[in-house]
Amino acid sequence: xxxxxxxxxxxxxxxxxxxxxxxxxxQRLLGLxxxxxxxHGVSIGQEAPDVVMAYIEIVPTDxxxxxxxKRSGFLKVDRPxxxxxxxxxxxxxIPQTYSGExxxxxxxxxxxxKGMVGDGDPLDICVxxxxxxxxSDILLTALPIGGLSMADGGEADDKIIAVMRDDAVYGGFTxxxxxxxxxxxxxxxxxxxxxSAPGTTQHNKVEITSVYGREEALKVIRASHADYxxxxxxxxxxxxxxx
Numbered sequence: 099x100x101x102x103x104x105x106x107x108x109x110x111x112x113x114x115x116x117x118x119x120x121x122x123x124x125q126r127l128l129g130l131x132x133x134x135x136x137x138h139g140v141s142i143g144q145e146a147p148d149v150v151m152a153y154i155e156i157v158p159t160d161x162x163x164x165x166x167x168k169r170s171g172f173l174k175v176d177r178p179x180x181x182x183x184x185x186x187x188x189x190x191x192i193p194q195t196y197s198g199e200x201x202x203x204x205x206x207x208x209x210x211x212k213g214m215v216g217d218g219d220p221l222d223i224c225v226x227x228x229x230x231x232x233x234s235d236i237l238l239t240a241l242p243i244g245g246l247s248m249a250d251g252g253e254a255d256d257k258i259i260a261v262m263r264d265d266a267v268y269g270g271f272t273x274x275x276x277x278x279x280x281x282x283x284x285x286x287x288x289x290x291x292x293x294s295a296p297g298t299t300q301h302n303k304v305e306i307t308s309v310y311g312r313e314e315a316l317k318v319i320r321a322s323h324a325d326y327x328x329x330x331x332x333x334x335x336x337x338x339x340x341x
Contacts, residue, residue: 122335125335125336133171134171135171136153136166136171136191136193136237137153137166137168137171137191137193137194137220138171138193138194138330138333138336139171139193139336140153140193140194140237141193141194141336141337141338142192142193142194142195142319142323142338142341143239143338144338144339146319146323146338146341147242147315147316147319147320147323147341148241148242148316149239149240149241149263150192150223150239150240150241150242150260150319151192151193151237151238151239151240152188152190152191152192152223152225152237152238152239152240152260153166153190153191153192153193153236153237154188154189154190154225154231154234154235154236154237154238155173155189155190155191155234155235156185156188156189156190156234157185157188157189157231157232157233157234158184158185158186158187158188159184159232160184160185160234161178161184162175162176162177162178163175163176163177163178163292164176164234166191166220173234173235183288183291183292184288185224185288185292186281186284186285186288187224187225187226187281187285188224188225188226188227188231188234188238188262189222189223189224189225190222190223190225190234191219191220191221191222191223192220192221192222192223192258192319192322193220194323194326194333194336194337195220195221195319195322195323195325195326196216196218196219196220196221196322196325196326196328196329196330197216197217197218197219197220197221197253197254197255197256197322197325198216198218198322198325198326198328198329199215199216199325199328200321200322200324200325201216201221201254201256201318201321201322201325202214202215202216202253202254203321204254204317204318204321205247205249205254205256206254208247208307208308208310208314209247209249209307209308211249211307213252214249214252214253214254215252215253215254216253216254216325217250217253217254217255218253219255220322220326221256221258221318221319221322222255222256222257222258223240223242223257223258223259223260224257224258224259224260224285225238225240225260225261225262226259226260226261226262226265226268226271226277226281227261227262227265227267227268228265228266228267228268229262229265229266238262238263239262239263240260240261240262240263241260241261241262241263241269241271242258242259242260242312242315242316242319243259243260243261243271243272243273243274243276243277243311243312243315244258244259244273244274244275244277244309244310244311244312244314244315245257245258245259245274245309245310245314245315245318246259246285246286246289246306246309246310247306247307247308247309247310248289248304248305248306248307249303249304249305249307250303250304251303251304252303256318257289258315258318258319259274259277259285259315272312273311273312274309274310274311274312274315275311282309286306286309289304289306290304290305290306320341323337323341
């Protein structure tokens with residue numbers, strides 16, 4: 099009724115403030131008026147790394163490879179998929195992450211490689227779900243269960259594997275060892291061939307050195323957020339309080 103004050107719990111008000119720029123009135127105004135940049139303006143999540151926000155760039159039915167334009171935040175066409183190689187899962191990025199020095203260090207130790215560097219992109223994530231989501235440019239909540247230790251042209255390019263929270267089929271998975279082997283084979287095949295053209299002698303130097311479980315995935319996510327903090331210190335007011 100008019101004139102009545104709506105009571106809001108402290109936790110609800112805190113979540114609302116965090117979602118719209120915390121206590122900074124200018125950032126809160128921007129958050130209310132404009133769409134957030136999916137890499138910088140969306141939070142990795144207050145429960146990260148156990149539960150993370152995922153921005154989806156590609157769905158399995160896409161015949162075009164999309165990716166976020168780093169400057170504008172718009173989803174852009176990277177390239178048409180010229181061949182029958184489509185991503186078998188929902189694929190995108192984890193906001194407020196960066197593949198830099200710490201991510202490269204973990205990769206180098208895991209793969210016993212020297213001279214590794216991060217690819218300078220947000221951390222990639224593959225999300226398993228039995229639901230049919232018809233388009234990308236969406237956010238969903240995901241639970242990391244493992245990852246692919248992937249190198250692309252000598253750069254660390256880890257792919258975190260996760261399940262959509264509360265998914266009827268995959269939501270109860272807690273480790274990558276529970277994933278169907280056929281699905282993992284398809285996923286690895288996609289990443290090993292998605293840059294290659296049949297009939298050519300040129301091969302991109304993409305390789306998967308290993309598949310790792312949940313604990314290693316959480317370590318990679320923490321490192322990627324630390325790399326992000328080092329790369330974008332001016333955005334500190336938007337970071338989660340703890341990670």
